[in-house]
Amino acid sequence: MAAHRCVTFLLASTILCSLLVCYVFCDSEPVKEETAHISKPNEVFVEDDTLVKVANEQPAVDSDSKPIEETHDDRQWQATEEEAIMAKPEPEEDIAPPSPFKDEFKEELVIRPLHSGDIYASFQFRTLWNTDFLQGKRVSHYHLFPKSLGQVISKFSIREMHISFTQGYWRTMQWGQPFLPSPPGAELWVWFQDTVTNVDGAWKELTNVLSGIFCASLNFIDSTNTVQPTASFKPLGLGNVTDSRFLRYAMLPREIVCTENLTPWKKLLPCGSKAGLAVLLKSEKLFHSSFHSEAVHIRPVCQDAECLAPSWELRQTLNVVFDVYTSGQGKKEWSLFKMFSRTLTEACPLSSSSKVYVDVTDNPEGELFDLLPASPLLEQAVVLGDRRTYVVYDLHNKDTFGSTRSLNPLVRWKGDSGEMLRPLLHSERYVAGFGLQTGEIHTVIYNHHPYRAYPVLLMETVPWYLRLYIHTLTITSKNKENRPSYIHYQPSKDRLKPHLLEMLVQLPPNSVTEVTVQFERALLKWTEYTPDPNHGFYVGSSVISALVPSMVAMDTNNTKDRPLFSSFFPCKEESSYFARVYTEPLLVNLPTPDFSMPYNVICLTCTVVAVGYGSFYNLLTRTFQVEEPSPGLAKRLANVIRRWRGVPLL
DSSP states (O other), X not given: OHHHHHHHHHHHHHHHHHHHHHHHHHHHHHHHHHXXXXXXXXXXXXXXXXXXXXXXXXXXXXXXXXXXXXHTGGGOOOOOHHHHHHHSOOOGXXXXXXXXXXXXXXXXXXXXXXXXXXXXXXXEEEEEEOOOGGGTXXXXXXXXXXXXXXXXXXXXXXXXXXXXXXXXXXXXXXXXXXXXXXXXXXXXXXXXXXXXXXXXXXXXXXXXXXXXXXXXXXXXXXXXXXXXXXXXXXXXXXXXXXXXXXXXEXXXXXXXXXXXXHHHHHHTSTTTTSSGGGGGOOHHHHSSSSEEEEEEEEEEEESSTTOOSEEEEEEEXXXXXXXXXXXXXXXXXXXXXXXXXXXXOOOXXXXXXXXXXXEOTTOSSSSSEEEESOOSOEEEEEETTEEEEEEEEETTSGGGTTTTTOBOOEEEEOSOOOOOOOOSEEEEEEEEOOSSSEEEEEEEEEEOOSSOOEEEEEEEEEOTXXXXXXXXXXXXXXXXXXXXXXXXXXXXXXXXXXXEEEEEEEXXXXXXXXXXXXXXXXXXXXXXXXXXXXXXXXXXXXXXXXXXXXXXXXXXXXXXXXXXXXXXXXOOOSSEEEEEEEOOOEEEOOOOOOTTHHHHHHHHHHHHIIIXXXXXXXXXXXXXXXXXXXXXXXXXXXXHHHHHHTOOOO
């Protein structure tokens, strides 16, 4: 009986398990089929810059699932070629292909032996940031782009910003044209986006912020030295905003450049001054030179020809000219170690390109100087209308450093360097006249092209205390009057804004054009004079912009393979190139009072008060008493004796 009950229990348990399995299997199969049709296979999810491919295999379809397949005909899809390729099993390292546009950093050093025996070294560091601030996007992650500048661009809605600090004056007739010109002192010009409502307020706050970032005196920029050019300083990046209401330009010709400006400038680099070309930026060597200029240029650019991926370009440039006599060497022999007291040992690990260019255009056969070590890499580039040849040292190539694991190019001059070709565009400026009441400003522009005439845009910014007489403006070329085709003048307001004069002048071939205007000196308040008023007052440089005819055919293709020093200014024509020239700043004396007179007045006043008023006050407040003269010694002795005897005193 017990055995019969066990068999019955086992049979019942088996039947229940079979029914449960059948129920689970039959109920789960349609759900699996529905899920397979709803979620598409081979979907790609992006998370933390890593591509994760999820491939869901389509389940096998049998006769039982035919009605379900027919009900889902509208959900069926046909795999494209791209999805078919992604569906194939690939190695794990090929799952995350690199993005075509990413942040990148490039660095270059150009060394040009000048005909005067000096050495011109130009550093350029370019950082591309794959983001678009023009659409009002907020960015919280910074990779290579410095966060301090990124926040400034975002907060003040900046479209372009160009700032430079220069110590010394670039001698064009001796050194030729620089890659990126800059005036002596500090220069700042900014294009704001058209969404900014209060441009003056944003400009004032921006100058204060930049003053703290670069440790400069930019906070002294105010309405008295700020102008709004209408034709000069057009945007160099993307966009077609040309309304001068969103442009501000200012210049501080007396700004002194020192190590305090260089240190924050180096901190903007991705590698700082620890690796790459930045290790050569030693302050005691850079400032012991004839010319030193550091600049920061920010603008939106395109990464491809169709401009489908706009990005922001930060270009940091540093130009320096080393002189034979100021360095104390006394011979024409140069190397990286002699110029910077350091050599190159590695490239910046974050850079995609790190190269050193040495200009050997004037030394094709080695008759002028020897260059060691020799490099088999040669590259030609059209720079400022001239085709130049460069020896290239690639720091990402380990063979560049050789067995010493150090790169120290040496330039040893053999003989005379010969005469340098005069630049096609050159300018000078000076003050004429006598006395401290009136004077004249003379701007001389040279066109050395033998047979081509071209227009130039001249911009003059004169402080309000030099009151210009525009009716005395004269322009002469080859002793003939030259009328400008465009002129824009904004008169100054005392203690509010300066003069602004813009003119478009046609330069005849092989000519000298002179622009003259008279002015009158104003008498300032004694609180408006500088601590050293007898030194004089500085007037900012004139700015000359022109499309100069080129001697060679220009390459207008904007490719990434071009050197950085040859691709800053956009060029749309093959017959000309854009050039900007700055003149010397002016030093003008103003009527200055004798500041020793207040000292004399103070001394005289104090003397009168101390002697006159002091004596009179004593007479009014002091009381007088009549005192008898004291008796003599004999009388006093007699009185003592008489007192002892009881006799009345004398």
